[in-house]
Amino acid sequence: MNITTLTLLVLTPFLVWRIYSRLRTAMARQRSIVSRHWTGLLVFAAMVLVPASELFNRPPMLGWLALGTAAGIGYGVWACKKTRLEETADGYYFTPPARLGILIAMLFTARILYIGFEIYANQGSGVPTPRVTDSMLTMLAVGLTGGYFGTVSAGLALWRYRVRKAIG
Numbered sequence: 542m543n544i545t546t547l548t549l550l551v552l553t554p555f556l557v558w559r560i561y562s563r564l565r566t567a568m569a570r571q572r573s574i575v576s577r578h579w580t581g582l583l584v585f586a587a588m589v590l591v592p593a594s595e596l597f598n599r600p601p602m603l604g605w606l607a608l609g610t611a612a613g614i615g616y617g618v619w620a621c622k623k624t625r626l627e628e629t630a631d632g633y634y635f636t637p638p639a640r641l642g643i644l645i646a647m648l649f650t651a652r653i654l655y656i657g658f659e660i661y662a663n664q665g666s667g668v669p670t671p672r673v674t675d676s677m678l679t680m681l682a683v684g685l686t687g688g689y690f691g692t693v694s695a696g697l698a699l700w701r702y703r704v705r706k707a708i709g
Contacts, residue, residue, distance in 0.1 A: 609688065
């Protein structure tokens with residue numbers, strides 16, 4: 542084992558902890574900003590649609606992406622029901638279910654870290670670097686993440702639309 546590999550192994554837990562702590566603060570009570578909800582919806586929809594456009598000629602991988610997206614949408618609907626919505630004099634706030642959001646995001650993070658380690662391990666070995674869309678677990682993780690956070694963003698945008706419509 543060389544020094545770069547050892548450094549990578551030592552720093553990985555710190556990276557994971559930093560990501561987890563950032564996610565924990567992101568899953569706390571937040572001000573609802575409509576443009577952020579729409580941006581989230583578009584970004585996470587693109588997160589699913591871009592790989593899907595490449596997978597039309599590979600139905601099994603497209604199926605794993607669709608399965609992950611369907612599960613993510615299901616979890617997202619459940620999360621929308623558990624999200625606490627507040628209308629105060631200071632503005633609109635929401636508190637998403639932290640555990641579920643952190644779990645989904647950390648599963649995606651773990652998969653991305655695995656891909657990074659795989660690319661690093663295959664460096665210079667002559668083994669071709671696999672594409673991101675070659676793994677069923679990656680497609681499942683991408684679909685789950687995109688479906689979940691896209692659905693939550695859509696739910697929040699819909700909530701703000703209903704509030705605006707009720708006001709007049």
